[in-house]
Amino acid sequence: MSRKRVNPRLVKLHRSYSVSELAACLGVHKNTVRHWQNEGLTPIERARPLLFPGGAVREWLTNRNAGRKRPCPAGTLYCFRCREPRQPALGLVEYVPRNLTSGSVRAICATCETVMHRGARLASLAAILPGCDVQMAEAPTRLKGCSSPPLNCDLQRQTIK
Template identity: 35%
Template structure:
């Protein structure tokens, strides 16, 4: 089982090389270099490139938060984009998962891949517009 990556292991006052930073956050060195390009503060003037722990910690936490952003109204999670997306209206279907929950499935408006959203069954009426925009015959609530 993969252990959850936590920024707790990062020591704020330590300077990490790219290799050490990759080790401590459990990503590849390539990812760390990409993060530097995306704005992770690093001392790149001399070799080896050094990243201060506090900067790595802050950047890492920001990334995790961004990834964990809850879905807003009307958004589905696209399994392909791995991002919140809006589904193409009219081809959304509801699938019952349990007495209390169900899954809405649709097609991502960005990539046309499958996007999903788990909803509480009692919230189903809120999604009626999306479900009713097309044919009703896929609806199995």
């Protein structure tokens, strides 16, 4: 089951939350807050109703989210199937520009042969992918610049009454 990354900035620092209030604030189930308590989120006291200080909740969620990050070192892209930073197969990478300064880098994972993607600036390609053969691709055409109208046009059916 996939885990949802909760935004810790939704919690107010100087407020205490009950289990149901914290669940409603973060958009999770009450049992999720109780699981967090088993994982190390501590209430103010063990007496009912359980109250959690907002500052402690925000700090705990920030540390939990930071522990799940996987930064990619130079020369690697993140593979979603392997869930690890991997090197591209045969060192071949394709750069597809979005605008003049930035674009998307695509490559095939050397382990599982899945297509990997990463956003990158054109100026920093050499630092992100040292030793890789980067091929520049054309940007995809947009519908906005299309000279002919679409075929499902209803202009012929409109009649003036």
